[in-house]
Amino acid sequence: MVEIILKKRKVVELHPHPKNEGIYGDEDIKELAELIEKYGLRKPLIVTPEGTIISGHRRWKAILFLGWETVLVEEKEFTDETAELEALLLENASREKTIEQKCREGLMWEAIERAKSRKRIGRKGLGVGSTRDVIAKKVGLGSGVNYEHACKVISAIDEAFLIGNIDKAETLRKFLNEKSVNAAVKMIRNTQKILHRKSINADVKIINDIESNIRNFTETQHTQTQWVLAKLGKQLCGSVWIDFHDRSRIWENEKLGSLSIDSFPSLGMGNEARQTVEYIDVVWLSSGNQIAAAFEIEITTPIYSGLLRMADLVTLCPNLNFPLYLVVPESRINKVKKELTRPTFKNLKLDQKCRYIILEKLLEKWDVIMEFATEPSALKSISQSCDSDS
The missing domain is CATH 3.90.1530.10 (Conserved hypothetical protein from pyrococcus furiosus pfu- 392566-001, ParB domain)
Structure with a gap:
């Protein structure tokens, strides 16, 4: 109960x-x-x-x-x-939902049904008919065939995002949500014909069996980034704190929790300030148990939620003397700068106190930093100021 x-x-x-x-x-x-x-x-x-x-x-x-x-x-x-x-x-x-949202709900219902089926012994599942027919009706997509076609479009959208083809992903999304499932499927087929006629290698794999990997891609990338920052923090500072909500996640056969200290030091700050810090994705701590840097990772989650935690920290600790970093994909940089124009953040001069790190650059350079860097300030070389392009 x-x-x-x-x-x-x-x-x-x-x-x-x-x-x-x-x-x-x-x-x-x-x-x-x-x-x-x-x-x-x-x-x-x-x-x-x-x-x-x-x-x-x-x-x-x-x-x-x-x-x-x-x-x-x-x-x-x-x-x-x-x-x-x-x-x-x-x-x-x-x-009220778009076709894409209905389809993604369907994929989640499939995952739930698979989890439940592992616990069932000799009991029926969703009901009469194929699983996809039942799910299609459950989420409002009609038939199982229509749902299956929509799933192929979703895979194509996710794959396009994964390889950085944002225009293609958004065009497919528009066809799916504003026209129909069939219109989006037809667009994929036409694209494949054009690629074939131009003898372009079909490594794009628009409709391929990668659904399970793509569905979890964003969450996995967030975990990978926390792991990378934790490894760098332990190397350059000595110890790290990881948001306890994420500690059960695993990357490279290591639980994130195994890289984090168990309890956050008092640091002479008030309870409210300390609680705010505890919800930040990754915090680096020096050998003297002082904060050396704080990181918020915003891959698809709202950027202002991470900025709000940093704004709270700046408000509660106006004299803080450690860097604040926002780790974002390159495609979200303009969104970061736009969010920082909000009066709340502007009044705190958060654009001057917070720097951003391009996710792709961090994942490309981190092993070099691990090998050669000796100070936490090394990370500043791959970061950029939020109030300029420097």
Whole structure:
């Protein structure tokens, strides 16, 4: 039985469910923020005791945007990750969705059904008919054939993003959501014909069996980046802190938790400031237990949520003397600069106190830094100021 507790929690303590962004994308919340500012929040967010949001991601983004400090939540304890994911999907069942979002929900329902089937012995699964037919009806995509075609388009979109072909991915997404599944499939087929006629090597593999890898790509890349920063931090500083929500994740056969200190040192800062730091993705600590650098990794999650944690830290510790870094893909640099124009961040001069590191450059250069660097300041050479192109 799920235990439910109604309480107020700090907004900065909450974080998105790792699967939510992959299903529903980074949606615009300005209109919702205006409504919440005018009428208030009419229902609590649903979160786990650890602060993972199950229902209310858009509302959470909106109140982050509005600068709320606390929010009413319904705290629920779930038996396992499958139960969490099922609740997330059911809570979003009545919302209006694009074809892409419906298809990504379907892929998650498939994952849930596979997890459940491993626990079943001689019991039926989703119901009569093929799994894909049942899922197609569940998410509102009609037939299993239509759902299967949509899944191929989703794979093509994800693969295009993976290889850096953003224009192609967005065009496919537009065809899928604004025209139809068949229109998007036809576009893929026409592209393949053109590639064949031009004798271009078909390594693009638009419709290939890579679905499982692509679905988890963003989460995996976040884990890889935390692992890289943790390795660099231990080499250059001595010890690191990793957000405890991510410590069970594994990269290169190492749990992130094995690289992190168990408890965060007091550092002479107040409880509020310390709690803010504890939610930052990676923190480097010197041999004297002083913060040497702090890193927020924003691959697909809202950039302003990471900036907000840094803004809170600057507000609570105005005399901080360690660098703040935002690690982002090259495609998101303009978004970082745009977010920093918000009055909240501008007044704190966060654009002068925070530098960004291009994700691709970090993953390319980190092993060289590991081999030759001796000081934490070495990372500044691959970072850039947020208030200029220097």
